Amino acid sequence: MVVVSTQxxxxxxxxxxxxxxxxxxxxxxxxxxxxHIANAxxxxxSMGRPKKIVGETQHAVEKELEDILYKFSKTVTKEExxxxxxxxxxxxxxxxxxxxxxxxxxxxxxxxxxxxHHELTLSLRFYVxxxxxxxxxEVYFTLDYSEHLRQPMIGSGTYNGWTVEKYLAERYDGFLExxxxxxxxxxxxxxxxxxxxxINKLIEFKNVAKTDSSKMLxxxxxxxxxGLSLPPGKEEK
Numbered sequence: 001m002v003v004v005s006t007q008x009x010x011x012x013x014x015x016x017x018x019x020x021x022x023x024x025x026x027x028x029x030x031x032x033x034x035x036h037i038a039n040a041x042x043x044x045x046s047m048g049r050p051k052k053i054v055g056e057t058q059h060a061v062e063k064e065l066e067d068i069l070y071k072f073s074k075t076v077t078k079e080e081x082x083x084x085x086x087x088x089x090x091x092x093x094x095x096x097x098x099x100x101x102x103x104x105x106x107x108x109x110x111x112x113x114x115x116x117h118h119e120l121t122l123s124l125r126f127y128v129x130x131x132x133x134x135x136x137x138e139v140y141f142t143l144d145y146s147e148h149l150r151q152p153m154i155g156s157g158t159y160n161g162w163t164v165e166k167y168l169a170e171r172y173d174g175f176l177e178x179x180x181x182x183x184x185x186x187x188x189x190x191x192x193x194x195x196x197x198x199i200n201k202l203i204e205f206k207n208v209a210k211t212d213s214s215k216m217l218x219x220x221x222x223x224x225x226x227g228l229s230l231p232p233g234k235e236e237k
Contacts, residue, residue, distance in 0.1 A: 031053040088122070090104045
């Protein structure tokens with residue numbers, strides 16, 4: 001038996017070399033599978049031992065190896081419910097109407113370094129999702145995701161969820177993952193509601209400033225703030 005070619009494939013996060021062998025005695029090509037791959041997909045003989053990939057051509061065994069590795073990559077080894085959350089503060093430095101400097105930050109913002117030229121933004125997002133751990137990757141699925149339905153057009157009025165690879169959600173979106181519990185989900189819902197309440201107070205403040213500036217000025221001059229005092233335009237009892 002001689003080795004006629006070798007192939008390197010990324011499997012379960014590591015590079016594995018597969019050798020394509022040729023036997024002159026039976027004129028067949030073969031590839032020996034690692035035991036953990038054969039066991040995971042049930043590529044076993046009648047005695048429960050890993051089988052070799054055998055074929056009459058090199059192309060045939062290489063094609064079957066690709067099919068086996070694809071099936072292996074789709075094998076779910078674990079599934080769990082997790083929470084994804086993202087807190088994204090950003091600073092924009094303006095000169096007139098133009099933005100001259102823009103940066104995100106993961107550290108605390110120094111209030112003394114924020115001037116009236118700065119614009120502050122804060123994104124808060126969280127999702128409760130299913131995480132499926134495959135032999136080669138981790139993937140998030142929203143709870144209403146269906147593999148059998150196509151993603152609808154934007155604005156179609158229907159929705160069937162989404163799926164994303166874990167490394168993409170972490171690297172490009174900045175999500176963090178924690179194990180799900182009902183109390184942790186409620187924590188983020190409460191944070192979301194608190195954030196919404198603050199936004200609503202700011203909206204009301206802006207609207208009062210547009211329609212009744214005297215009430216807005218009275219609110220400011222009396223020492224009111226958005227977190228503790230009544231919204232502008234309302235009188236304390």
